[in-house]
Amino acid sequence: MSTTMNARLLPGTPVAEAILARVADGVAQLRTAGVTPTLATVLVGDDEASAGYIRIKQRRAAELGFASPHVRLAASASQADVHAVLAEFNSDPGVHGVLLQYPIPGGLDYDRALQTLDPDSDVDGMHPVNLGRLVAGLPGPLPCTPAAIEALLAHHGVPVAGREVVILGRGATLGRPLATLLAQKRPTANAAVTVVHTGVADWSRYTRRAEILVAAAGVPGIVRPEHVRPGAVVVGGGVRYAGRRLLPDVDESCARVAGAITPRVGGVGPVTVAMLFRNALRAARSAADLVAHPLGDGGGASSRHPQSEFRRQQRT
DSSP: OOTTOOSEEOOSHHHHHHHHHHHHHHHHHHHHTTOOOBEEEEEESOOHHHHHHHHHHHHHHHHHTOBOOEEEEOTTOOHHHHHHHHHHHHTOTTOOEEEEOSOOOTTSOHHHHHHTSOGGGBTTSOSHHHHHHHHHTOOSOOOHHHHHHHHHHHHTTOOOTTSEEEEEOOOTTTHHHHHHHHHSSSTTOOOEEEEEOTTSTTTHHHHTTOSEEEEOSOOTTOBOGGGSOTTOEEEEOOEEEETTEEEESBOGGGGGTOSEEOOSSSSHHHHHHHHHHHHHHHHHHHHTTOOOOOOSOSSOTTSOOOHHHHHHHHHO
16 A cells, blocks of 8 residues: 555454354354354365365354255256255255355356255345345344445444445445435445446546545456545445456545555455354244344344245145
8 A cells, every 4th residue: 555545444353253254153153042053055166266265164154063065967968967055055944054156167157056045045145036135124134345435444444324425336245235225224335426437438427526435346456546525435346357466446545535445365255255144143033033143234134034934835
C-alpha cells in the first residue's frame, strides 16, 4: 500500500474472527445437545486452486467442530454424477449443509446442479429459492459475499442507513443480491442503492457520487482514484485470480482519495468464508429443531427452515 495512503483500513480478519467465535459457540451447544453439525463438500475436477480452497474450508470446519464429509469427482464426471452426489446428501438427515465448489469443469452446468440441492442446505446462499427469499424478506441462508460486506461495514462502525451506496457490478452472486440486502429496512442497511455496470457509458458519473462504493465488477483495477468521491468508503468485493494471485477490482492507489477502504488481501474474503459457516450452523439448528442462538445477522437466523419437509418430499 502506498505510503501516501490517507484512508482508514477496514480489515476483514477481525470481523471473521468475531463471527466464527459465535459459530464455534453454537456448534458446541449443538454437540452438547447430541447433534454434530455437518458440512459436506463436493469438488468436481482437477483444479488445484479449488482443491486448496476445499482443504482450507475442511480445516476450518474441523477447528469449529463440524463434521465435514467430502466427495471428489473426476473431471470426466457427468451431470448425472454430480446430481447423484447432491441427492445422496439431500436424503441424509445427518448432513446439514452442502458446498458444491465453484467452478466445475466445462460441459457441466453448475446452476442446474445447484437447483437440485435442498435450499436450506445451500451454505453459499445462492440457490434460486434463497435468492427469492432474500427479495421477499423471508428467512433463509444469505448469499455469503453480500452478507460479508454488510457485516464488515457494521463491524467497523460505517453507517449505511440513509447513505448513497453505489455498486459497480450487477452479477447474480454479488451486485444484485447486495443491492437487495443493503436496501432492506434494518439498522445495518436501509441505504439508497444504485447498481451500475460497465455497459453504462460514463459509469464513473455514478461512482463519483457514492458515499459508499462497492466494486463488484470482477475487472482487475477497474476502480481508480478518479472514480472515487473524496472521503468515500470503498469496498473491494470483486476479484479475479491469475493462478493463485488475487487481482482486485480496486486499485491500491484509491487509498489516497478514500476515507476508508478494504485492504487488497484480508478484506471481504475472510468474512465471506465466515458467512458460509454461519449458514451451515443455521442449517444444523434448523434440522435439529432448535431455537437459533443470536448471531447478529439480519437474515432471520432465529427462524426455522423447512429442511426436513424438503427431504421428505424428495423421498416420496
